[in-house]
Amino acid sequence: MNLKNKVVIITGAGSGIGAATAKLFGTHGAIVVVSDIHLENALNTASQIVAAGGKAEAIQTDVTQFDAVGALISKTVATYGQLDVMVNNAGIGGKQQLKTAEHTHDDWHNVIAVNQTGVFYCMKVALQQMTAQGHGNIVNVASLAGLKASGNNLSYSASKYAVVGMTKSAALEYGRKKIRINAVCPGFTNSALLNQLLASSPTIEEKIKHMIPMGRFGEADEIAEAICWLASDSSKFVTGQTITLDGGTSL
Ligand SMILES: NC(=O)c1ccc[n+]([C@@H]2O[C@H](COP(=O)([O-])OP(=O)(O)OC[C@H]3O[C@@H](n4cnc5c(N)ncnc54)[C@H](O)[C@@H]3O)[C@@H](O)[C@H]2O)c1
Numbered sequence: 449m450n451l452k453n454k455v456v457i458i459t460g461a462g463s464g465i466g467a468a469t470a471k472l473f474g475t476h477g478a479i480v481v482v483s484d485i486h487l488e489n490a491l492n493t494a495s496q497i498v499a500a501g502g503k504a505e506a507i508q509t510d511v512t513q514f515d516a517v518g519a520l521i522s523k524t525v526a527t528y529g530q531l532d533v534m535v536n537n538a539g540i541g542g543k544q545q546l547k548t549a550e551h552t553h554d555d556w557h558n559v560i561a562v563n564q565t566g567v568f569y570c571m572k573v574a575l576q577q578m579t580a581q582g583h584g585n586i587v588n589v590a591s592l593a594g595l596k597a598s599g600n601n602l603s604y605s606a607s608k609y610a611v612v613g614m615t616k617s618a619a620l621e622y623g624r625k626k627i628r629i630n631a632v633c634p635g636f637t638n639s640a641l642l643n644q645l646l647a648s649s650p651t652i653e654e655k656i657k658h659m660i661p662m663g664r665f666g667e668a669d670e671i672a673e674a675i676c677w678l679a680s681d682s683s684k685f686v687t688g689q690t691i692t693l694d695g696g697t698s699l
Pocket of ligand 1: 486
């Protein structure tokens, strides 16, 4: 997998899957722009990459703000000359797990803003740059919840189905421009986001593990491996696809 000197932006890279992905890109010699709404966490990921001998910088970005996304990408291009890979990973879950009739307006607006509109903004600006430079690669972090029904989770489900749809539709548009666009669909994966779900009920962890044929949660670095593969030339005939990493849950 050759990612040496590729200029890569990862959103939401201050923790979980984004942080693991940033570190794996760093190990492969990429120039990693670690972006997160929480600057301290982004700085922490970037300094771990640098301490391990890699190249990284941290830039604070809230993906719900179109101007901030524009600034992230233009600053990256001004510094490094191009944008080879954009990993749209930033995401949140709803605060409350409630059926659709009780789903709160707050959860709806917040989750859609980050998970759906944020991915649209990042794809829109990244694709302008990638079209201008004549190549590019986008990996979106969707979810198993973007492929299968999931209860008490309407905004998250809507946003992740949207990410899968945006991935496929944009891949169709940009295939001839040497720009590939794919998505990963993780199942339950150890992270702050999963911990928030597990905290919602004392029995939920056991119930979820019962649904996973492999009997365990995924690890962030297992998802990172697939993201790096999609971002590399090792997958050079793959576009508009989703890779499900769920320990067999979808079976
Ligand atoms: N953990 C799972 O079980 C799981 C399963 C499927 C998909 N996912 C997806 O993986 C992605 C990463 O989640 P994670 O599990 O690593 O959770 P996480 O909470 O550890 O990481 C999410 C990161 O996104 C950042 N973020 C939140 N809002 C942001 C905003 N407006 N702008 C920029 N950054 C923002 C957070 O600060 C955090 O660093 C998300 O898109 C999530 O939906 C996670």
